[in-house]
Amino acid sequence: MLDSRTALSALALSLVLGVSGCAVNELDREILPGTLVGTLDGAGSSAQSAAQEAWIATAQNANGGLTINYEPSGSGAGREAFLAGGVDYAGSDSALSTDELAGDFGACVEGTTGIDLPLYISPLAIIFNIDGVDRLQLDAATTAAIFRGDITRWNDPAVAALNPDAQLPAATITAVHRSDASGTTKNFTDYLAQAAPEVWQADAGDSWPYGGESAQGNSGVVNAVANGLNTIGYADASRAGDLGIAALQVGEEFVEFTPEAAAAVVERSPFEEGRAENDLAITLDRTITDPGTYPLVLVSYVIACQQYRDAETAELVRGYLSFVASPEGQAVSAEFAGSAPLSDGLAARVLDAIGSIR
Amino acid sequence: MSARSSSPASVSARDRLGDVVFRRLAIIAGVVILVALAAVAIFLIAQSIPAFLADPADLRGEPESFWHYVAPLAFGTVWAAALALLMAIPLSIGIALFISHYAPRRLAQPLGYIVDLLAAVPSVVYGLWGITVLAPSAVPLYIWLTENLGSIPLFAPPASGTGRTVLTVAIVLAVMVLPIITALCREVFVQTPVLHEEAAYALGATRWEMIRMTVFPYARSGIVSASMLGLGRALGETMAVAMVLSPSAIISLAILTPENPSTIAANIALNFPESAGLQVNALIATGLILFVITLVVNSIARAIVSRHERALESR
Numbered sequence: 001m002l003d004s005r006t007a008l009s010a011l012a013l014s015l016v017l018g019v020s021g022c023a024v025n026e027l028d029r030e031i032l033p034g035t036l037v038g039t040l041d042g043a044g045s046s047a048q049s050a051a052q053e054a055w056i057a058t059a060q061n062a063n064g065g066l067t068i069n070y071e072p073s074g075s076g077a078g079r080e081a082f083l084a085g086g087v088d089y090a091g092s093d094s095a096l097s098t099d100e101l102a103g104d105f106g107a108c109v110e111g112t113t114g115i116d117l118p119l120y121i122s123p124l125a126i127i128f129n130i131d132g133v134d135r136l137q138l139d140a141a142t143t144a145a146i147f148r149g150d151i152t153r154w155n156d157p158a159v160a161a162l163n164p165d166a167q168l169p170a171a172t173i174t175a176v177h178r179s180d181a182s183g184t185t186k187n188f189t190d191y192l193a194q195a196a197p198e199v200w201q202a203d204a205g206d207s208w209p210y211g212g213e214s215a216q217g218n219s220g221v222v223n224a225v226a227n228g229l230n231t232i233g234y235a236d237a238s239r240a241g242d243l244g245i246a247a248l249q250v251g252e253e254f255v256e257f258t259p260e261a262a263a264a265v266v267e268r269s270p271f272e273e274g275r276a277e278n279d280l281a282i283t284l285d286r287t288i289t290d291p292g293t294y295p296l297v298l299v300s301y302v303i304a305c306q307q308y309r310d311a312e313t314a315e316l317v318r319g320y321l322s323f324v325a326s327p328e329g330q331a332v333s334a335e336f337a338g339s340a341p342l343s344d345g346l347a348a349r350v351l352d353a354i355g356s357i358r
Numbered sequence: 359m360s361a362r363s364s365s366p367a368s369v370s371a372r373d374r375l376g377d378v379v380f381r382r383l384a385i386i387a388g389v390v391i392l393v394a395l396a397a398v399a400i401f402l403i404a405q406s407i408p409a410f411l412a413d414p415a416d417l418r419g420e421p422e423s424f425w426h427y428v429a430p431l432a433f434g435t436v437w438a439a440a441l442a443l444l445m446a447i448p449l450s451i452g453i454a455l456f457i458s459h460y461a462p463r464r465l466a467q468p469l470g471y472i473v474d475l476l477a478a479v480p481s482v483v484y485g486l487w488g489i490t491v492l493a494p495s496a497v498p499l500y501i502w503l504t505e506n507l508g509s510i511p512l513f514a515p516p517a518s519g520t521g522r523t524v525l526t527v528a529i530v531l532a533v534m535v536l537p538i539i540t541a542l543c544r545e546v547f548v549q550t551p552v553l554h555e556e557a558a559y560a561l562g563a564t565r566w567e568m569i570r571m572t573v574f575p576y577a578r579s580g581i582v583s584a585s586m587l588g589l590g591r592a593l594g595e596t597m598a599v600a601m602v603l604s605p606s607a608i609i610s611l612a613i614l615t616p617e618n619p620s621t622i623a624a625n626i627a628l629n630f631p632e633s634a635g636l637q638v639n640a641l642i643a644t645g646l647i648l649f650v651i652t653l654v655v656n657s658i659a660r661a662i663v664s665r666h667e668r669a670l671e672s673r
Contacts (some may be wrong), residue, residue, distance in 0.1 A: 017402075020568070031567045046631060050659075072384070073631060074631025074633075075636070076631065076632045076634035076638075077631055077632075077633075077634075079634060080634055080635075080638075093632075098360055112415075119370070162588070172516070172519060174518075174519025174520060174616070175437075176520065176604075177478055179420070179600075179604060179605050179620075179628055180627075180628035180629060180631070181628065181632035181633065182628045182630070183632070206630070206632050207418050207419060209419075211606050211608070211616075211617045212616055212617065213518060213519060213520055213604045213616040214522075214604045214605060214606070214616075215489075215520070215522060216600050216601050216628060220489065220601065222519045223489055223490065224522065224604075227489070227493070227494040227520065228494070228497070228519050228521075229488065229497075229518035229519065230519065231519060231520065249483065250623050281564075341412065
């Protein structure tokens with residue numbers, strides 16, 4: 001009697017769990033019996049979280065037996081979990097460091113390391129909210145001086161020289177940066193450090209090196225810029241909303257941000273030297289002067305094992321990441337997360353690397 | 359209960375099953391809280407040792423030493439909480455007095471409920487209110503204060519352009535701790551013996567004099583306890599501070615500038631997700647410092663309360 005009752009309740013419970021598990025990721029699409037069956041766990045970059053959600057939902061719809069969990073706990077936490085073997089892949093705004101590569105990888109075959117796969121390119125935007133100004137043109141040196149606090153008024157000669165047509169007010173500049181450690185800050189400061197080294201003397205880092213006004217997260221900065229007056233800040237381009245986005249000087253021209261221009265700079269930047277063949281860490285060249293490139297981008301990686309301990313996980317990772325790197329996968333993240341799709345050349349190289357995962 | 363009080367004290371009653379079970383449960387409950395506290399303390403100490411021994415160059419912001427890293431945070435934590443209490447305590451006592459002694463009963467009860475309701479609002483909502491309503495609307499006031507009273511260190515310029523200052527944080531925190539302090543004060547004020555109050559009236563006291571002569575002396579330890587509970591919440595508040603404050607690694611008494619000392623809890627929340635290795639240890643070490651600060655503050659509060667209670671008894 002007792003046994004049958006226990007069995008019954010267990011059955012009921014599993015039914016409930018099973019049903020609710022399915023419901024989460026239904027996007028009103030037919031669930032197809034795909035070839036991938038199993039469970040993958042990922043964790044890491046919160047910048048990637050919207051893209052990961054969209055990729056996962058699409059991949060799960062295409063593969064009825066596939067379950068992928070991604071916890072956007074932050075790049076550092078994600079890499080740590082991956083190194084410890086707690087998750088199958090990590091999302092990270094920075095590539096594995098040499099220290100990390102020298103250590104152990106819990107999920108990988110002993111003696112092998114993880115590989116960095118650039119799968120998420122997010123353009124960053126310098127957003128502004130200035131009384132009576134719709135269009136703002138900036139170069140790296142002026143941007144650095146504004147965010148350092150060296151230029152304090154909008155009608156400063158340096159700003160005015162770049163914007164001959166704009167009616168710049170004689171108002172104090174409020175430059176807002178991120179108060180939390182973030183990959184967005186790291187890429188923004190990397191741009192300033194590379195493109196304006198004589199003004200921006202600090203190294204790139206995920207914490208802000210100077211003083212000034214700050215707010216939490218992309219949404220906090222956007223909120224502060226939108227609610228303040230004569231403000232400027234930086235955030236993921238997809239979050240800019242109605243705010244003005246500054247055009248950046250590249251070479252001789254001013255470039256408005258477009259996804260193609262952002263992908264172009266990644267395409268033309270070299271891979272970091274001294275890494276394994278399939279470890280595709282990119283050294284972004286922010287000093288680029290080619291027309292039609294937009295150097296203020298964030299590249300976020302998916303970190304996977306070159307060789308997994310078990311073949312099934314390897315197959316799932318290969319299958320999932322191949323989809324992510326494919327034009328369809330990149331279109332999904334562009335639609336739902338506002339990312340810039342990988343350029344064809346880079347996508348082919350990444351797909352090669354993904355194909356080598358065993 | 360009634361059986362026990364009617365029987366002579368010398369006869370020890372045989373324990374019934376209920377007594378045994380309840381005693382054990384009570385002991386277990388007491389032990390569990392101690393174990394939990396010890397577990398937290400051990401975790402904090404063990405995880406923070408690497409941060410104390412580390413090369414400070416590996417810490418976030420490359421401070422001169424760990425203490426240079428934690429000092430602005432510890433200062434900011436206490437500073438923001440103190441400012442909040444400075445605003446909240448007088449207001450809370452006023453509200454509690456109004457409810458307990460001034461308001462007509464028909465008004466007092468709903469008002470009490472509303473104050474209690476404030477305590478149920480999650481801190482993230484207060485944070486949202488802080489950044490979308492309070493901070494932007496406070497900017498003109500802040501600019502006026504720095505322009506006209508800027509010579510006072512508290513209001514030293516430049517004024518923040520977005521209003522995300524330590525004063526805004528303190529106001530948000532004050533609103534958050536208000537219901538706790540008010541509810542406790544009200545409970546204590548209501549407990550004032552009616553005989554005391556009537557004696558005061560009989561001596562010709564006005565209502566204000568009656569409150570000063572009977573309610574306040576009777577409730578003093580209660581007010582201190584209530585304030586300390588409020589202080590505990592203000593010290594540990596994370597979300598609202600992280601959302602509202604524009605933090606920097608500085609120690610400053612100016613409360614209207616764009617650069618404000620951050621608090622320990624908010625700093626952990628802001629930096630933990632992107633931290634790895636030693637940076638995590640450093641954050642946990644700041645958590646240990648917060649633990650110590652809270653412990654010290656609570657001990658001081660206990661000492662004040664117990665000394666006052668002794669003074670009352672000896673009277």
